[in-house]
Amino acid sequence: MTDSHETGGTGSTRSRRVPLAWLGLTPFLAYVTLVFLVPIGFILFEAFRRTTTTGATRDPVTQQFVKHSETTFTLDNIHDSLQGIYRTSLVTSVKLSAITAILGAIFGLLLATAVVSSSSAFLRQVVTSAAAVTANFGGIPLAFLFIATLDANSGIVTLFLQDHFGISLQDDLGLQLPELSGLSLVYLYFLIPLMVLVMAPALEGLKPQWAEAAENLGASRWTYWRLVAAPVLLPSFLGAVLLLFCSAFSAYATAYAINSAFPLITIRIDAVLSGNVLAGQGNLGAALALLMIVFVLPLTVIYQLLQRRTSRWLA
């Protein structure tokens, strides 16, 4: 209070500055709101609304004209999205994602361990950069790579096994590219590298001193892994499994290019929208999208929490 003149001076410059600085965030906030939050908000809104031309029918409306329709709030979309073919595709999506997340986590951990424990810096460099590429190599090209390899009629490996060993990939080995087994194999192609990318820093964070200390205290290698390394790695590992699950669960392009009729929730959403943004099934699509959010949102939050817990030990 005594040097009110000076504080008043700085205070006034600050009070002139702070609102200006705050205003600097408006382009970013406006952008995120308009391009992201509003569309997402529409899902929450439209999932609970339905436009009906005839009040009685519950069928998704295929209206030619909507002049006398009425739009009401309802749980019908949510109800429908858990029935019949939608239910099947949700179950299949969860099954595929769970299988590939767990297998991808196990194989990815093995690969990451093999690479991190290797003394060759070159090997580590090559595998890490290859993993960075492959983990992001989803989508259409990946599908065509596997179609060229494993397609039932013209796949190179399919024909090779048939011509040289008389083995049918499809009948003898049970590997059908457009089915759960084949799609799992394809998904692992980008999930294993993702696991390597996530786990490699965690494995490198295991201090050699811990292993030495354990060994000096008489622990076997197995005891060390069970009592020291595993507890430290566990949050990171579980987090990675969730990340892989979400990644597989959200994937669309690869499965679509291999088998556009496969019952996955993402493919089903596409079919509901059927590419036509003006068709009247947007509400059912919104309900299905909401269903996906209900799965992915909690898993991502848990993943973030686990990551935070991991960083306590593996800084």
Add this chain to the structure above:
Amino acid sequence: MTAGLGDVAGPADLAVTPRRPSAAARRSRNGRYGRWLILTVAGIYFLGPLIAAIAFTLKDSQGGITFTAYRDIFTTSNGQTTLGGALVYSLLISAVTIVITLGLMLPTQLLVHLRLPGWRPFVETLTLLPLVFPPIVLVVGVSNVYAWAAPPTGAAAGTQESAIFHVLRFLREDSHPLLLALLYVILAMPFTYRALDSGIRAIDAQTLSEAARNLGAGWFTVLFRVLMPCLRTALVNAAFLCFALVMGEFTIAAILLYTRPFPVWLAQLPTTSGQVQAAISVFSLLLVEVILLVLGALNVRRPASRKE
């Protein structure tokens, strides 16, 4: 230093108790066999499809070798455009995406870093949100907005459109797919934010900007002539992330009925051109790998040259 200690402890052990190190050696040999087994299996799994796909592109129906797939790469059309057209289209989208991303994110993140550190968690959370909502969910939202703004189906041709729908339709237009670029900025945000953030943290932005301001530089000079040159690696990384995303993104583009972006074009090629599709797939993977390696080399070289 700790490694040195470990090196000394090993041979010392060997001299005192011969039994344990032999067990350790056996274990490490087993470990090495295990490692090579894992690496071999991984190598077959990850390289196998690439090699098989290359073999597939070279095979003709008589079992001989043919290069027709490579001849047809530039002429095969999905009914709308050929490879060149698709690549140019996607490159344009990625250029717009990069410009919007950098124009939006860099000032915002610098502002948060220099002036509004209290806002950091909020801004960071916002940028991470797109990870929680898969592209297919976002596109459902966009089509719902579109359907809401659109005039009712079957309405007379003269019915006036709402201003929002006018804007949306302008953004969606096939000739200048701004809508895609706008959405890709959001999809890339979790990654571009982190790329820029690590760059901004690595330099002393506070001191640099204050020094420049003291020397009489305006904010424009600070941004373009002081901070951005220091951040070029981070800017290149962020730009590459945008580029890679745009070049691979299929879901949103396909559902919004675009036919000319590269991944959509690739997927919509006629079924008879399987060899062309495989050839382009292999090359797109190799191309991304090469770009990543080049960027990696850039990232490694920069700090080293600064130290000198």
